[in-house]
Amino acid sequence: MSLTQDDVKRIASLARIEIDDAQAQATQARLNSIFDLIATMQAVDTSGIAPMAHAQEVYQRLRDDVVTESDRHAAFQAVAPAVENGLYLVPRVVE
Amino acid sequence: MSEPSLASLAAQLASKQISSRELARAYLDRIAALNPSINAFITVDPEKTLAEAAAADSLLAAGQAGPLTGVPIAHKDIFCTDGWLTTCGSKMLHNFVAPYDAHLIQRFKAAGMPSLGKTNMDEFAMGSSNETSYFGAVKNPWNTAYVPGGSSGGAAACVAARMAPAATGTDTGGSIRQPAALCGITGLKPTYGLVSRYGMIAFASSLDQAGPMAPSAEDCALLLNVMTGFDPKDSTSLERDKEDYTRDLDKPLTGLRVGLPKEFFAEGLNSEVAMAVETAVTELKKLGATTVEISLSNSQLAIPVYYVLAPAEASSNLSRFDGVRYGYRAPEYSDLNDMYAKTRAQGFGAEVKRRIMIGAYVLSHGYYDAYYLQAQKIRRLIANDFDAAFQACDVILGPTAPGTAFKLGEKSDDPVEMYLNDLYTIPANLAGLPGMSLPCGFDSRGLPIGLQLVGNYFSEAKMLNVAHQYQLATDWHSRQPEGLK
Numbered sequence: 342m343s344l345t346q347d348d349v350k351r352i353a354s355l356a357r358i359e360i361d362d363a364q365a366q367a368t369q370a371r372l373n374s375i376f377d378l379i380a381t382m383q384a385v386d387t388s389g390i391a392p393m394a395h396a397q398e399v400y401q402r403l404r405d406d407v408v409t410e411s412d413r414h415a416a417f418q419a420v421a422p423a424v425e426n427g428l429y430l431v432p433r434v435v436e
Numbered sequence: 437m438s439e440p441s442l443a444s445l446a447a448q449l450a451s452k453q454i455s456s457r458e459l460a461r462a463y464l465d466r467i468a469a470l471n472p473s474i475n476a477f478i479t480v481d482p483e484k485t486l487a488e489a490a491a492a493d494s495l496l497a498a499g500q501a502g503p504l505t506g507v508p509i510a511h512k513d514i515f516c517t518d519g520w521l522t523t524c525g526s527k528m529l530h531n532f533v534a535p536y537d538a539h540l541i542q543r544f545k546a547a548g549m550p551s552l553g554k555t556n557m558d559e560f561a562m563g564s565s566n567e568t569s570y571f572g573a574v575k576n577p578w579n580t581a582y583v584p585g586g587s588s589g590g591a592a593a594c595v596a597a598r599m600a601p602a603a604t605g606t607d608t609g610g611s612i613r614q615p616a617a618l619c620g621i622t623g624l625k626p627t628y629g630l631v632s633r634y635g636m637i638a639f640a641s642s643l644d645q646a647g648p649m650a651p652s653a654e655d656c657a658l659l660l661n662v663m664t665g666f667d668p669k670d671s672t673s674l675e676r677d678k679e680d681y682t683r684d685l686d687k688p689l690t691g692l693r694v695g696l697p698k699e700f701f702a703e704g705l706n707s708e709v710a711m712a713v714e715t716a717v718t719e720l721k722k723l724g725a726t727t728v729e730i731s732l733s734n735s736q737l738a739i740p741v742y743y744v745l746a747p748a749e750a751s752s753n754l755s756r757f758d759g760v761r762y763g764y765r766a767p768e769y770s771d772l773n774d775m776y777a778k779t780r781a782q783g784f785g786a787e788v789k790r791r792i793m794i795g796a797y798v799l800s801h802g803y804y805d806a807y808y809l810q811a812q813k814i815r816r817l818i819a820n821d822f823d824a825a826f827q828a829c830d831v832i833l834g835p836t837a838p839g840t841a842f843k844l845g846e847k848s849d850d851p852v853e854m855y856l857n858d859l860y861t862i863p864a865n866l867a868g869l870p871g872m873s874l875p876c877g878f879d880s881r882g883l884p885i886g887l888q889l890v891g892n893y894f895s896e897a898k899m900l901n902v903a904h905q906y907q908l909a910t911d912w913h914s915r916q917p918e919g920l921k
Contacts, residue, residue, distance in 0.1 A: 349793070356751060356796040357758070357773070358789055359781035371790060372797075374852050375743060379807070382740040382814055392812035393819060395642050396628040396868020399672055416535040422765035429760050432772045 343373055440601050442507055442655045449496055449506040456496065456506030460489040460550050463508055467552065467599045470920055473580060476594035478513050478571045479521045480553040488550035495548045504658060505548030510600035512591050513554040514561060515646075516635040517541050520551075524637045525559040525569040525587075528783035529763045538635025539667045540604065540646055547662045552600050556590030559785045560754065561611055561639045563587050564857040567848045568787045575844070576619060577917040578883055582841040585615030585857075591649050592619035596884075597920055602650040602659055606636060608643045609742050610837075610861025613873035616649055617836035617886020620875045622903065622913055623649040624656045627893050628868035629674035632667035640749035641672075643742075643865045652913050653874060653903035657681040660896060676894075684901040690724035692902065695829030697732045700860050706839040712877030712885040713835050716906065720833075723905055730825040730832065734817045738862040739855055741818065744798050744811035745866075750788075751795025757783060790851065819867040826892045831902055834860055836873040836886035864890045874903045875912040884912075 344352075346362070349369045353360040360368065414427060423430035448454045464482050471477050485508065492506040516522050516534035518541075523529045537545065544551070558568040566574040566589025574589040576582040577597035584593040588605030592615035595603050605612040607625035616623030624647045631646040638644060648659035660681040667673040694717065701710060717727060759765035759779030766778035784792070798807035825832060837857055847853045864871035869890055876887035891899040907913050 344797075352793045352797045352800075354777075355800060356789075356792045357755075357776040357780055358784070358792065359774075359777035368790065368793070371851055372793065374850075375790070375794060375855075378852050378855070379740045379743055382737050382744075382810060383806070385734075385737065385810075385814055385817075387810060387813035387817070390813040390816050392809055393816035394812060395672070396819075396866075397672065397674065399629070399674070401671055402668070404668070413535065417761075420532055420535060420762045422759060422763075431760055432769065432775055434772050 344369055344376065440598055440651060442504060442601055442650065442658050445507050445601055446504055450501065456489040456492040456508070456550060457486055459506065460485050460508045460552065463552055463600055470597050470599055473575065474577055474593050474597055474599070475572050475574050476556055476590040476597065476599060477510070477553045478523055478525070478556050478590070481520065484520070485550050485552055492548040492550055502547050504662060507601060508550045508552045509544060510552045510555050510591060510594050510603040511541065512557055512588055512604050512606060514557060514606055514637045515541050515604065516637070517551065517554065520554060522554065523571070524561070525557040525571060526784065526788070527570040527764055528757045530570060532763050536635060539632035539669060540636065540663055543662055543665070549662070555588070555594055555603060558587035558589065559788050560637070560750070561587040561606060561608055562750070562787050562791055564610070564614055564854050565842070565847065566590065566615070567844065568785055570785060573844055576841050576883070577920060578620065578841070579881070581843055582883065583618065583844055585618035585837070585841065587611040588649065589615045592616050592621055592623070595619070595621045595649055595651065596917060598916060602648065602655055604646060605649045606644060606646045607865065608639050608746060609865050610858040612647050612649060613861050613871055613886070613888060614837050614857060616873040618841040618884065620884030620912070620915060621649060621651055622653050622656055622872065622874045623647065624660065624872040624896065624899070625864065625870060626660065626664065626896055627870045629672050630664045632665070632670040632673050634667055634669040638753040640746040641753060642749060643746060652907055653900045654682070654685060656872070657685060657900045657904070679897065681897050681900055684897045685904040687901050688724060689720065689902060689905050692720070692725040692831070693829040694720060694725050694727045695730040695825050695832040696727055697730050697735065697825070697832060697834055699732050699735045700834030704838050704856070704859070705835060708879040709835050709837070709839060709885050713887055716876040716887050717833065719909055720902070720906060723909060728828050730828055732818070732821045732825060732863060734814060734821050735863045737814050738818055738866060739859060741811045741814045741866060742858070742862045743794065743855060744807050745815065747791040747795035748799050748808055749795070751792045751799065754788070754792055759783070787851065815866045818863055822863070822867045822869060831895070831899060832890040834888050836860060836888040840879045840881070840883040840885055860888060869893060870896050870899060872899055872903060874906065875915070877912060
């Protein structure tokens with residue numbers, strides 16, 4: 342398998358990372374060498390093997406449905422790039 | 437500072453030979469002198485450190501001290517620390533002052549251990565040389581032309597240069613053990629789930645685990661006592677009875693069965709590293725251990741599996757960095773999508789972007805089964821190999837890394853070459869097993885060599901016992917780099 346420059350641009354777009362032609366070309370070569378390495382696992386017969394998502398068999402715990410957090414929105418919004426009246430500001434998306 | 441063991445520092449504090457403030461001041465002075473050439477710290481804040489040390493002195497004076505109260509420690513810049521710049525080595529978080537403490541930071545604060553600062557690291561913990569940091573590469577204290585390893589490179593370097601008596605690190609594919617090996621210190625990645633990940637900036641959540649880095653195994657045991665414990669804020673935190681990890685340090689090694697995986701001594705291993713590890717095996721035999729050859733036959737697949745699973749998890753975890761709630765936002769953009777794309781293009785470094793893109797690809801429609809699911813199945817095979825091996829042995833031993841430290845810039849242009857550094861460390865992360873690295877010699881250039889132990893689940897006390905007994909019989913762990921300026 343080999344990624345084309347268009348593949349690289351499509352992946353970058355999926356990942357919301359701006360990329361120009363020169364960067365796409367440089368990235369293409371490196372990603373292809375990484376995918377060559379990854380391809381070595383394709384030859385392994387894994388029929389009947391259960392996928393392992395996690396090291397420990399743990400399940401989501403349930404807790405009582407009560408408020409445990411205090412309101413710290415001012416502290417958390419103090420580190421945001423743009424905030425007004427307790428709201429995060431982003432470019433207009435609905436005209 | 438000739439005797440930096442944590443137990444001896446704690447004893448000096450308890451007997452009032454030295455105060456926590458004096459101790460912190462001494463380390464801060466050494467950081468001020470050495471950090472310009474080593475670059476192990478991203479943030480140092482003497483005022484905060486000394487205030488924490490003063491609080492520790494009050495606890496000591498009031499007779500309310502714990503075993504390590506007053507002993508200072510350096511924290512990897514991946515841990516959110518209330519009021520401290522917390523960058524994760526990235527431009528994306530170059531201005532992020534955390535509004536809360538990670539669970540691990542809370543534990544060290546509760547133990548009365550002042551923070552000496554935040555250590556440098558590969559960006560978002562993605563790297564094996566500490567060269568991907570937005571804040572510049574860390575230099576290896578044994579030879580500043582060489583890398584310290586990564587991603588916890590600042591942590592390893594600051595301990596090796598005795599700029600801190602101990603440090604915290606995190607390990608997703610070897611990021612505690614490989615830099616510990618390359619800098620000649622001891623580091624331990626615990627069983628997955630023992631140390632809370634709350635407030636630890638996520639890379640690959642099913643693999644990430646925090647652990648201690650210090651000169652000796654005894655130090656690591658004391659630190660592990662502070663770090664471990666259930667935390668309801670981490671859904672993968674394990675509910676277990678509290679252990680004392682120092683309890684078995686002094687046990688003899690008679691009858692210990694050491695497993696030597698033949699795959700870890702095969703082609704690709706530097707001959708000087710092989711020789712040092714074999715000499716260490718001989719030493720353990722003198723101490724009463726026996727050896728058995730074992731096979732981890734799927735271990736050569738660990739790197740390809742890791743470079744599917746870790747980027748997949750990273751692409752999801754790092755989607756939160758979009759320029760809206762914290763950190764960097766691009767100065768100019770046309771609309772919301774353009775703001776995301778420019779913010780992420782400018783805020784992330786090249787290696788982080790590569791891994792996010794690999795992850796986005798292997799999770800995308802039509803490729804999921806071939807990559808992600810296949811990798812998860814082989815992850816099971818790798819874990820099964822360990823299960824079988826631990827029927828025949830108590831602990832697995834091999835090299836930590838295939839070689840010693842390499843020169844700055846030597847591998848930074850070739851990601852695949854860089855990835856091969858973690859050949860021996862990744863399998864333990866995939867299985868969720870504890871692993872540790874300890875110094876076992878030097879190569880002909882005077883660079884440290886690391887020995888790796890991998891134990892069964894929850895066998896940290898046994899591994900620390902083996903490492904401590906080895907360190908009582910050898911002095912590699914107490915060697916320090918000379919001529920540091």
